[in-house]
Each structure stands twice: as structure tokens, then as C-alpha cells.
Amino acid sequence: MAPPLIELREITKQFPGVLANDKVSLSLKPGEIVALLGENGAGKSTLMNVVYGLLSADGGEVLVEGEAVHIRSPRHAIDLGIGMVHQHFMLVAPLTVTENIVLGNEPTRGGVIDFKQAREEVREISRRYGLAVDPDATVRDLPVGMQQRVEILKALYRGARVLILDEPTAVLTPQEVRELFAVVRSLVTEGLAVVFITHKLEEVMSVADRVVVMRDGRVVGETRPQDTDTAGLAKMMVGREVVFRVEKPPSACGDTILEIEDLRVLDERRLEAVKGVSFTVCAGEVVALAGVSGNGQTELIEAITGLRKVTGGSMRLKGVDITHAAAREAIAAGLSHVPEDRHRRGLVLEFDLMENTILGDHRQAPFAKRGVLDFHAITEVTRKRIADYDVRTPSERVKASALSGGNQQKLVLARELGRDPDLLVAAQPTRGLDVGAIEFVHNQILAERGNGKAVLLVSLELEEVQSLADRILIIFEGQIVKEFTAGEASDEELGYYMTGGGGDKLTSGSEEVRADA
Amino acid sequence: MPELVRVQSSSRLATVLRELAVPLVSVAIAAIIGSVIMLIAGFDPLAAYAAMFKGAFGSGRQIGETMLRSTPLMFTGLAVAYGFRAGLFNIGAEGQLFMGGLSAAWLGIVLAGMPRPFNIILMLVAGAAIGAAWAFVPALLKAKVGAHEVITTMMFTYIGRYIVSWLVTGPLKAEGQIPQTNRLPVESTLPKMHEILPFLTPSRVHLGFVVAVVLAFFIWWVLKYTSLGYESRAVGYNPWASETGGISVSATTIKALCISGALAGLAGVTEVMGVHMRLFDQFSAGFGFTGIAVALLAKNNPIGVIAAAILFGGLSAGGGTMQLEADVPQKVILIIQALIIFLVAAEQIARWIIGRTGRRGAAENAG
Numbered sequence: 001m002a003p004p005l006i007e008l009r010e011i012t013k014q015f016p017g018v019l020a021n022d023k024v025s026l027s028l029k030p031g032e033i034v035a036l037l038g039e040n041g042a043g044k045s046t047l048m049n050v051v052y053g054l055l056s057a058d059g060g061e062v063l064v065e066g067e068a069v070h071i072r073s074p075r076h077a078i079d080l081g082i083g084m085v086h087q088h089f090m091l092v093a094p095l096t097v098t099e100n101i102v103l104g105n106e107p108t109r110g111g112v113i114d115f116k117q118a119r120e121e122v123r124e125i126s127r128r129y130g131l132a133v134d135p136d137a138t139v140r141d142l143p144v145g146m147q148q149r150v151e152i153l154k155a156l157y158r159g160a161r162v163l164i165l166d167e168p169t170a171v172l173t174p175q176e177v178r179e180l181f182a183v184v185r186s187l188v189t190e191g192l193a194v195v196f197i198t199h200k201l202e203e204v205m206s207v208a209d210r211v212v213v214m215r216d217g218r219v220v221g222e223t224r225p226q227d228t229d230t231a232g233l234a235k236m237m238v239g240r241e242v243v244f245r246v247e248k249p250p251s252a253c254g255d256t257i258l259e260i261e262d263l264r265v266l267d268e269r270r271l272e273a274v275k276g277v278s279f280t281v282c283a284g285e286v287v288a289l290a291g292v293s294g295n296g297q298t299e300l301i302e303a304i305t306g307l308r309k310v311t312g313g314s315m316r317l318k319g320v321d322i323t324h325a326a327a328r329e330a331i332a333a334g335l336s337h338v339p340e341d342r343h344r345r346g347l348v349l350e351f352d353l354m355e356n357t358i359l360g361d362h363r364q365a366p367f368a369k370r371g372v373l374d375f376h377a378i379t380e381v382t383r384k385r386i387a388d389y390d391v392r393t394p395s396e397r398v399k400a401s402a403l404s405g406g407n408q409q410k411l412v413l414a415r416e417l418g419r420d421p422d423l424l425v426a427a428q429p430t431r432g433l434d435v436g437a438i439e440f441v442h443n444q445i446l447a448e449r450g451n452g453k454a455v456l457l458v459s460l461e462l463e464e465v466q467s468l469a470d471r472i473l474i475i476f477e478g479q480i481v482k483e484f485t486a487g488e489a490s491d492e493e494l495g496y497y498m499t500g501g502g503g504d505k506l507t508s509g510s511e512e513v514r515a516d517a
Numbered sequence: 518m519p520e521l522v523r524v525q526s527s528s529r530l531a532t533v534l535r536e537l538a539v540p541l542v543s544v545a546i547a548a549i550i551g552s553v554i555m556l557i558a559g560f561d562p563l564a565a566y567a568a569m570f571k572g573a574f575g576s577g578r579q580i581g582e583t584m585l586r587s588t589p590l591m592f593t594g595l596a597v598a599y600g601f602r603a604g605l606f607n608i609g610a611e612g613q614l615f616m617g618g619l620s621a622a623w624l625g626i627v628l629a630g631m632p633r634p635f636n637i638i639l640m641l642v643a644g645a646a647i648g649a650a651w652a653f654v655p656a657l658l659k660a661k662v663g664a665h666e667v668i669t670t671m672m673f674t675y676i677g678r679y680i681v682s683w684l685v686t687g688p689l690k691a692e693g694q695i696p697q698t699n700r701l702p703v704e705s706t707l708p709k710m711h712e713i714l715p716f717l718t719p720s721r722v723h724l725g726f727v728v729a730v731v732l733a734f735f736i737w738w739v740l741k742y743t744s745l746g747y748e749s750r751a752v753g754y755n756p757w758a759s760e761t762g763g764i765s766v767s768a769t770t771i772k773a774l775c776i777s778g779a780l781a782g783l784a785g786v787t788e789v790m791g792v793h794m795r796l797f798d799q800f801s802a803g804f805g806f807t808g809i810a811v812a813l814l815a816k817n818n819p820i821g822v823i824a825a826a827i828l829f830g831g832l833s834a835g836g837g838t839m840q841l842e843a844d845v846p847q848k849v850i851l852i853i854q855a856l857i858i859f860l861v862a863a864e865q866i867a868r869w870i871i872g873r874t875g876r877r878g879a880a881e882n883a884g
Binding site (some may be wrong): 326 | 745760
């Protein structure tokens with residue numbers, strides 16, 4: 001039997017106030033896919049950053065092919081045959097695929113980069129591992145899935161024998177996920193070992209040979225997909241039973257809260273992204289806007305929330321015209337917004353939790369009186385929100401950037417729901433969250449519905465749409481092409497309309513439906 | 518509960534210390550490198566620093582001189598720091614300062630014969646207003662068409678300086694050969710501090726120093742405790758999240774750059790009203806630009822600006838004594854100033870040194 005490519009022995013890593021890794025041991029053999037499963041903040045990324053030389057461990061040792069090494073830097077890790085693809089890609093957008101791949105290891109001839117040879121080498125690797133990609137394409141023009149492929153090729157080009165993928169599916173479409181899994185399988189047949197960091201249970205079940213579950217910085221269990229199921233994995237990961245499908249009473253649709261008529265919105269390139277959309281959301285109802293990313297959802301949401309100019313049509317919130325309202329006026333009219341990108345739009349990461357809690361309400365009572373902030377009231381409300389929404393934090397004075405993704409999202413929810421809005425617009429509210437946090441967010445959304453609020457949900461996750469929505473609107477190329485009531489349509493049907501299908505030529509297999517995309 | 522409170526206050530103290538560490542270490546390293554340079558050049562660094570310290574703080578007169586020199590830097594440092602907090606680089610504080618100085622030189626003559634407190638208040642307000650106005654056009658361009666403020670405020674500095682140049686040689690020129698404006702009547706000048714604090718006699722430090730210090734605390738309060746300051750900081754950190762939270766990014770940008778301009782304008786007013794009593798071409802020794810260094814060293818903290826301005830003022834005041842007593846050329850001061858700015862800007866160098874010396878202590882704290 002071959003020795004493990006990498007063996008970690010009792011790795012310990014301490015951050016101020018947190019024991020991120022507590023004597024974690026793990027070994028990787030050639031030809032296996034190991035899923036490192038755990039909630040956000042369980043210590044998975046910390047562990048892999050130690051292996052990749054980004055962090056240095058406080059205790060324990062790393063053995064590469066049986067030899068103890070101290071990995072000082074990513075460069076050193078690469079020299080030892082360890083490659084890592086980060087969640088956020090580290091590519092130079094204006095350069096070509098080849099240029100990106102050879103960057104840092106350029107083949108040269110007399111001091112000049114030999115692009116011909118570079119391109120050949122890239123072709124060769126891409127052929128060998130079945131990672132089709134155009135070596136001359138500009139990275140900026142590639143879809144996300146392709147960019148990820150370039151990242152993988154970059155690691156392979158540098159001779160990686162162990163490949164660490166940090167939440168590789170977070171940004172991918174279902175189609176791209178399947179392609180990635182095929183790539184990963186072909187890599188291990190070539191004798192590589194792949195570590196797959198994730199918190200998505202289905203992925204673990206479908207791709208991993210072995211699952212190592214982490215919780216609170218410790219390895220809490222190890223299993224094989226064939227010996228367990230998603231419920232079993234979830235229990236290991238969270239430490240308690242998790243309910244996947246939330247139960248909800250039938251909708252009691254009240255007054256019409258949001259009315260949108262023939263709305264037209266342009267995107268950044270000044271092309272029409274929303275082409276005459278009309279719909280309503282009533283009190284006590286969750287309306288989900290389902291669609292493949294890039295079909296006008298972002299522009300539609302930005303128009304409703306006052307962040308983007310409207311070129312045609314009208315919008316009313318509780319009868320008040322908000323067609324040309326700025327964000328401030330929309331908030332005043334009773335709107336709350338959980339933005340798609342919480343780091344960019346949801347939070348000011350450098351602000352502490354108190355300052356983030358008042359964003360949007362920082363001009364009025366109880367937070368401000370005649371332009372002066374009242375930190376007694378702010379502290380009190382923030383503490384209450386932290387408690388009500390179970391935001392795990394050492395204090396209300398830490399910066400938002402110090403929280404884990406799930407807790408950041410809870411903070412955004414706490415702020416937006418704490419405002420007691422009439423309409424909640426939630427764009428991908430569970431993106432990147434682990435099952436525990438997803439369950440929490442879903443329960444909060446349904447609680448709002450139960451309190452007679454209107455909820456507009458935008459999601460790319462069909463499971464989320466199916467379990468929360470009372471009505472499902474399918475958006476495709478800037479238009480609403482189909483409407484379903486809850487439970488009326490299967491995932492396949494939704495997928496069919498989301499990818500531009502129509503009429504009654506509905507095919508049965510989901511594979512075929514997705515192939516249309 | 519008491520335990521929780523203690524944890525918080527100690528962590529707040531730790532935050533303050535962490536914030537202070539980089540500037541302090543930077544100043545220390547700059548002093549060390551400065552002494553190496555002096556050794557190489559054949560001077561005695563200990564004697565030089567001793568003379569410098571004596572020159573800056575050795576007597577009431579010298580303390581007064583340090584205060585005098587730190588005053589305009591405090592205003593311009595605050596100006597640049599406020600801009601930075603809102604994500605704006607007001608590199609044109611010098612131009613706003615010139616316009617503030619111009620307004621004081623003109624208004625001070627117009628107001629001759631009026632009561633002194635009235636003149637002082639009106640001239641300060643007017644100077645702040647024209648400083649803000651001088652920043653308003655670049656601010657508007659930034660907010661509406663995205664023209665970068667580094668270019669526009671710089672260009673407005675040239676415009677301001679040449680307007681002053683023209684006025685002092687032409688329309689506003691006093692009788693005589695020298696291109697300067699008429700001397701302000703006493704009721705249009707700032708009182709000397711030694712009239713209140715005799716131990717500062719006979720230094721030239723004027724009431725502007727007090728105005729600057731009070732203003733620094735006020736700006737600190739505005740940034741931290743008002744909706745206006747909150748919006749400025751929010752936009753500075755993350756304009757997208759600010760926009761989503763209903764903050765108008767363009768309005769906040771305009772307000773912040775105008776506040777910055779007003780603060781810089783006050784530097785010009787107080788120099789004219791407190792030091793020169795008139796306006797001429799060279800009345801500012803590049804205070805608008807040194808203000809950038811002051812803001813950097815202060816890490817854009819208004820209270821820090823007070824300390825940084827006094828340090829720079831002290832270096833400048835002590836330089837003369839150093840040259841006189843230790844026979845070290847005054848230019849060494851410029852080298853040390855440059856080193857401080859370099860080290861603060863290249864924060865990682867100081868962080869690395871702090872990391873190496875402070876690691877054990879930090880580990881103990883964490884455990």
C-alpha cells in the first residue's frame with residue numbers, strides 16, 4: 001500500500017479567543033477524494049490554510065510522503081506538490097488562460113517568455129486530465145466554471161499531487177458542478193488526492209470516497225458515503241437533528257403590498273435586463289422569483305430596492321409609488337432588503353456590530369436624535385438583536401468582518417427584520433451558509449410570512465424555492481415566463497422553464513432538461 | 518456582569534494601544550535611522566536630538582513656537598483626515614488654505630473698526646466657507662461625473678495659488694515694493710496666547726492653536742457620534758453597502774469634501790490672522806501637503822492629528838536649535854520627517870517589528 005501523500009498529526013491552531021483547530025489528524029492517500037465537511041467556522045479552511053502554508057500551526061506536524069516538513073509559504077507548499085483552489089479565484093482577469101496558468105513559472109527562452117511552449121504545455125495538461133479549456137481565451141470572458149478550471153490547471157501545471165478545493169461549488173451552476181465532479185474523478189484516477197472542503201451534503205454523497213466531519217475545530221467523525229445518508233451527515237456536522245423541509249401553514253393572503261407593473265430596467269451595459277415584468281406580492285405570502293443566474297433578477301431587485309433607475313413601468317409599495325424612489329425612500333416606505341452579496345451590499349465589514357445594526361436607520365429615533373447618535377440605545381438594541389437572532393459573537397463591539405458567514409447573514413437579517421418592514425426582499429439569503437444557518441434563515445422568513453409580511457425571495461436553489469414559496473415566478477431573459485403555485489411543479493418542470501422551455505413539450509428526465517441550458 | 522465590563526474595557530484599551538503601536542514604532546525607527554545617517558555624516562545624534570528637544574520644548578518660548586508651527590498642520594491634518602475617512606484624498610488642502618488666507622486678508626481690512634470678537638468669528642466662518650466652496654467644485658465633479666478628486670483638487674490648488682499671486686501683486690497690493698496685502702488692523706487679528714498664559718512669552722503662538730485643538734475634538738465627536746460622521750465613514754469603507762442602507766453616496770461625498778475644504782481654509786485664516794497679519798505669496802510653507810503626512814501619521818484619527826501636528830511642529834521648531842547648538846544641518850529634520858511618513862505608509866515594516874517583539878506577550882494574552 002502506498003504511503004499517505006500527506007499526513008496531518010494533531011494540528012492545533014489558536015486564534016485570539018478561538019481554538020480553530022484542536023489536535024486535528026488527517027491523512028490522504030493517492031487516488032482518493034476526501035470531503036472535509038463542517039459548518040462555517042468549524043475549522044476546515046484553517047486546517048487547509050495550514051497545509052497550504054498560509055497559516056502556521058501552533059502544534060502538531062505535517063508529513064509529506066512520510067517526511068515531517070514545516071510548510072512556510074504557499075510557494076513551499078507548491079514545491080511539495082500541494083495545490084489549492086480558493087473560494088475566490090486568484091486569476092488575472094485581462095490575461096489569457098495560458099498566461100494565467102504559467103504565471104510565476106513561465107517557460108523562458110533567453111529571458112523571454114516562450115508562449116508557444118507555454119501554450120503547448122497547457123494543452124498537454126488539459127488533454128491529460130480531460131479539462132477542456134481554450135488556452136487563448138481571456139479569463140475575464142470565461143464563465144465562472146471555466147475560471148475554476150483554469151485555477152485547477154494552474155495547480156496541475158505546478159505539479160500538484162494533492163489538490164485542495166475550498167468550497168468549489170459555491171459559485172457554480174448545477175451543470176458546472178457535475179462537470180467539476182467529473183474532473184475531480186479523473187484527477188484521482190491519475191493518482192492525485194483531492195480534498196474537497198464543503199458544507200453541502202449532497203455533494204459529499206455524490207463525489208467523496210471518504211468524509212471527514214469537523215465541528216468546533218475537532219474531527220468529530222469519519223465515514224463513507226455508502227455507510228450514511230444526508231440526514232446522518234447533517235447530524236454529525238451540526239450535532240443535532242436537522243429538519244430539511246420546513247413545515248408551513250397555508251398562506252393567508254391579505255392586502256396587496258407590492259405591485260409591479262410592466263417594469264423595465266437597464267443593466268450596466270445599458271441593455272434592457274428587465275423587459276416588462278408585472279406581479280404582485282400580498283401580505284402573508286412568500287413569492288419566489290426562480291431563474292438561472294443572470295436573467296435579470298439582480299436588476300429587478302435593485303430596481304425595487306431603489307438602487308437602480310427604472311426606465312419604464314411602475315412600482316407601488318402599500319399603495320405608495322416607489323417607481324423612482326431612492327433606497328432611503330424605499331426603506332421609509334416599509335421595505336427591507338437582504339442583499340445578494342452581503343460583503344458588498346449587506347454589511348460594512350470594517351464597522352462593528354452596533355454600527356452595522358443601525359445602517360439604514362441611523363438618522364432616526366431611537367438611534368439618532370437631531371443628528372446625534374445615541375449609543376446607549378444602539379448598544380441596547382444591538383444586544384437584543386444579537387440575542388434574538390442568535391448571532392454568535394464575543395461582543396457587539398467586534399467588527400462584522402470577524403464573524404463567520406452564517407453569523408454575518410444573521411446580523412443582516414436581524415437588522416432588516418428588526419426594522420419591522422412590510423415587505424422583505426431577500427436575494428439568495430442562504431448563499432454560502434451551512435445547514436444550521438439555512439434552517440434559521442428559512443424559519444425567520446416563514447415567521448415574517450406568519451406575521452403578515454410580504455416576502456419576495458430570489459433564489460437559485462430550487463429546493464429553497466420549493467420549500468418556502470407560496471407562488472413561484474419563473475424569470476427567463478428578463479421576463480416572467482411562468483407562474484406556479486406551491487407544490488404544483490416538480491424541480492424538473494421549474495428547471496425546464498428556467499432554461500427557456502415553454503409550451504407543453506416538457507421532457508421527463510432532468511438530465512435532458514439541464515442539457516438545454 | 519462586572520467581569521464582562523472589565524473584559525470590554527481592557528479590550529478597548531488594547532485596541533487603542535494597537536492603533537498607537539504603528540505610529541509610535543515608526544517614529545522611533547525614523548529617529549534611529551536618522552541617527553545612523555547623522556553618524557555616517559559625522560555628527561553626534563544624541564547631541565542633535567537633545568538640542569532638537571530643547572529647541573522644541575526647552576522653555577515656554579520654545580513650547581510656544583512648537584504650538585505655533587503645529588497650528589496650521591493641525592487644521593490641514595484634520596482636513597485630509599476627514600476626507601480620508603470618507604474615502605476621499607483631498608490632496609488640494611493647500612489651495613483651500615490659500616483661499617481661506619485670501620478671505621481673511623480681504624475681510625480683515627473691510628471689517629476695520631468693528632469689535633474684535635465679531636471680526637474673529639466672522640473671519641473664521643468666512644474662511645471656512647470659502648475653503649468649503651473651493652472644495653465644492655471638485656466635490657461636485659467627483660459626485661456627478663466621477664472625476665478623481667486627486668486631480669481636481671490639485672488643479673484647484675494651482676488656480677487658488679495663482680489667484681492669490683495675482684491679487685497680492687495687483688489689486689490687493691499694499692503701498693511699497695513688496696508684493697503683499699495691507700497689514701490687518703489689530704481688531705482683525707487673533708490674540709497672542711501669552712496674553713493669557715504668560716509663561717509662553719515671547720512666543721508668537723496665537724489663539725488659533727486653541728481653535729485647532731477644540732476643532733480636533735469636535736471633528737472626532739462628529740465622526741464617531743453623529744449621523745453625518747457615520748455616513749461619511751460608511752461611504753469611505755463601503756459605498757455599495759452605504760447605498761443599500763439608503764445613504765446618498767454623492768451627497769455624502771460632497772459634504773465630506775466640503776468639510777475637508779472648510780478645515781483647510783481655517784489653516785489659511787489663522788496663519789493670516791495670527792502670524793503674518795497680511796497675505797503674501799509664500800505665506801504657507803506647504804502646510805496643505807504636510808497635512809497629508811500628519812493625517813497619515815495620525816491614522817486619520819482627529820485626536821491623533823493633534824499629537825502628529827505637535828510632533829511635526831516640534832521637529833520644525835527644534836530644527837533651528839539643532840543647527841545652532843549641535844551644528845547639524847536643519848535638513849536632517851526633513852529626512853526624519855520623510856522617514857516617518859515612509860514608515861507609516863509602509864505599515865507592514867512596523868507591524869513586523871511589533872510582531873517579533875510582541876509575540877510572546879500576545880500569546881500570553883490570548884491564552
